[in-house]
Amino acid sequence: MAQPKFFLQPLTAAICVASYSVSALASDAHNTPDTPLQLAPIVVTAQLANDANGLIIHADPKQAVQPIPAVDGAAYLQNIPGFNQVKSGGANSDVTFRGMFGSRIKIITDGTENLGACPSRMDSPTSYISPESYDRITVVKGPQTVQYAHTGSAATVSFEREPEKLTADKPYRGQASVLMGSYGRLDHNIETAIGDETKYARLNSSRSVSDDYKDGDGTSIHSNWKKWNADLAFGWTPDDDTWVELKGGKADAEMAYAGRKMDGSQFRRDSLGLHLQKKNLSEVIKQVDVQVDYSNNNHIMDNFSLRTPPHMRMETRVTRRTLNASANMLAEWDKLSLKTGIDSQHNKHAKNLVSDMKFESYGAFAELSYPLNDTNKIVTGARLDQVDISNFNTQATRKETLPSGFVRLENEIAEHGLKNYIGVGYVERVPDYWELFSTDFYGTTIKPFNLLKNEKTTQLDFGTQFEHGAFSAWASGYAGVINDFILMTYVPNEKGELITKSRNVDATIAGAEAGVGYQFTDQIQADVSTMYAWGENTTDNTALPQIAPLEARVNLRYVEDKYNVGLLWRTVASQNRISLNEGNIVGYDIGKSKSFNVLSINATYNLTSGVDLSVGIDNLLDTTYTEHLNKLGNAGFGFASDEQFNNIGRNYWARMSMKF
Helix, strand or coil: CCCCHHHCCHHHHHHHHHHHHHHHHHHHHHCCCCCCCCCCCCECCCCEEEEHHHCEEEECCCCCECCCCCCCHHHHHCCCCCEEEEECECCCCEEEECCEEHHHEEEEECCECCCCCCCCCCCCHHHHCCHHHCCEEEEEECCCCCCCCCCCCCEEEEEECCCCCCCCCCCEEEEEEEEEECCCEEEEEEEEEEECCCEEEEEEEEEEEECCEECCCCCEECCCEEEEEEEEEEEECCCCCEEEEEEEEEEEEEECECCCCCEEEEEEEEEEEEEEEEECCCCCEEEEEEEEEEEEEEEEEECCCCCCCCCCCCEEEEEEEEEEEEEEEEEEECCEEEEEEEEEEEEEEEECCEEEEEEEEEEEEEEEEEECCCCEEEEEEEEEEEEEEEECCCCEEEEEEEEEEEEEEEEEEHHHCEEEEEEEEEEEECCCHHHHHCCEECCCCCCCCCCCCCEEEEEEEEEEEEEECCEEEEEEEEEEEEEEEEEEEEEECCCCCEEEEEEEEEEEEEEEEEEEEEECCCCEEEEEEEEEEEEEECCCCEECCCCCCCEEEEEEEEECCCEEEEEEEEEECCECCCCECEECCCCEECCCECCEEEEEEEEEEEEECCEEEEEEEECCCCCCCCCCCECECCHHHCCCCCCECCCCCCEEEEEEEEEC
C-alpha cells in the first residue's frame, strides 16, 4: 500500500519539537502567572447532551479519549453510551447502536454519505473515517430527524467540519498530535489552514499503524493495520453570509482480520465535493445550502498478502461509486422555524470489475419547530423517498416509496434544572446492498432481491436531564415495534460451510442509557453511565441476536489547572439472551457470553499554552476477555470454528497534541 512520504516517522519528533517551541513563545507572549488554564480531562464517556434536551448528543473528536484514541469511526462511537461494535480485529469493526446494525444507523460525513463496498462489510462506512479530522460528532437517537435520505431507524450519526474563520491579523491556524502505544501503535494527525477573511485552504491528514496485539494471556492476535488519509479544501467567503467550499480527498489502508478468512489489502477512497451556503437572503429565508459530493471506494480483500498464503490463493476487488446531491432551506417566521429540502443519491456497485447493482433515490423532507409557550416546544417532520434498485446479475428491478416522519415534545423547567423530551417516529427501510446481495432467502438458494419486505419501525423515544448544584443526571429510553425486521440466519450447506439466509420477522425492542455525575470538591469529580438494550423476535418468540449486554462505566477524576488524573472502570455483564446461529451480515450468536471488568487509568498535563501531554494504561490488570459482539476467530490462526478471539491486553499509550 503506497503512503504519502510526508507521513514518515520523523514527523513524530518534529511535531514534539514544534509543539514546545511554538507554543512556548505563545505562552510567554499572552499568558501571565495569574491567567487560569482550562484543561479538559480525558474523555471516557464522549457525551455532551445539550441539544433537544438530551436526544441529540455532541462529542469533540479532537479531545483525547480512553481507551486509546480511536483509529476509526466505530472505535470512537463506542465511547458514547448506546454504541458498541462487532469486533473483527484491531480496527475497522462495524458499529451497532441499541442492538441495531448496518443501514439502520445512518453515517454522514460533512453532510454526505460514503458507502462501503465489501459484501461482508469488511469496509464498513465508519472504516473510512478518521475521527480526529472532524470538528464535531452529532448523534440523533432514534427516528427523530428526517433531514437525510432514507432516514436511519436506530440513529443518525454525523461527522462534521466547520467552515474556517481566519483574519488578516492571524491568517493561519493549525493543530497536530502524535500518539504512540503498545504493539507498535503510531498515529500522526495534522490539520492546518491558511487564508484571510475571504478565502482559505485547509489540509486534514492522518496516518496510523499498528502491529498485531496480544491478549491478556499473551497470545498474539492477527490484527495489524496501516491507514492514511488526506483531505484538502479551498473555501471562499466574500462576506459574512456567503460560503463556498471545494474539497477533495484520498485515503488507503490495509487491515489484518483475526475473525475473517481474508484480510483487507486495499481500502482506497477518492472523493470530491462542492458545498455552497448563503445566509440571510430575506427576513424569512435565513439559510440555503446546496452540495454535491462524489466518492469512489475501491476495496481489495485477499488471503495471502497479510498472512501466510494458503494452498489456494483468493482475491476479490469490489468498488462502490456514490454521487450525492442535496439542497435545503431554513426559514423562520415569527416563532416558527421550518427546514425543507430535496436530495438524491446514485451509487453503483461492482465486483471484480463487473457491475452488479445500481441504486438510485430521490427524496424530499420538511422539519418544523415551534415553541408552544415558555417551557414547551414541538418539533415534527415528514419525509418521502423514491428508491429504484437494479440487479444486473438477474436484470431484475425493485422500486419502493418510503415514508418516514416523527413528532416530538420538548419541555424545559429552568428553575428546577429539568429538561425532558418525548417523541414518536416511523421509518420504512428498503433492504440494503448487503441484505439483498450477500444472503440467500431463507429456505431457498436464491437471492432475496424481490422477496425481502421493507422494514417498518415505529419507536417511542423519551428522556430527561437534571442539574442541581454539584449533582447531575440524565436518562434516555426507547420502546419500538419493528414489522418485517430483516433477520440473518447462518445454516450449513452440503459442505458444512455456513451460508447466510435472510427473512422477515416481527420484533419488539426496548432499552435505555443513563448517567449520574457528582462534583465532590473543586478537584474531585465522578460519573457513572450505563446502557442496556433488549430485543424480541415475536414471530419465533426468541431473543433478537447480536445485542450487546448490560454495560456500565465508572469514571473518577482529579482535576487541577495544569493536570488531571482519571480512573475508568468498565464492567460488562454476561449476555444470556441469545439466538443461536442468528445475527447480521458480520456476526452471529454462538453462545452465551461471560461478564468481565476492565480497569484503566489516564492523566493529562498541560506543558505550555496549547500543548497537552496525555498518557494512559488501558486494561491495567491485563484481563483476558472477549466482547459478546465479536466476529468468530479464523481456523487459519488456530481458532476452533466456534471460538472467538480475545480483546487487547494491557496497553500503554501517550499522546501529545498542540494548537497554534
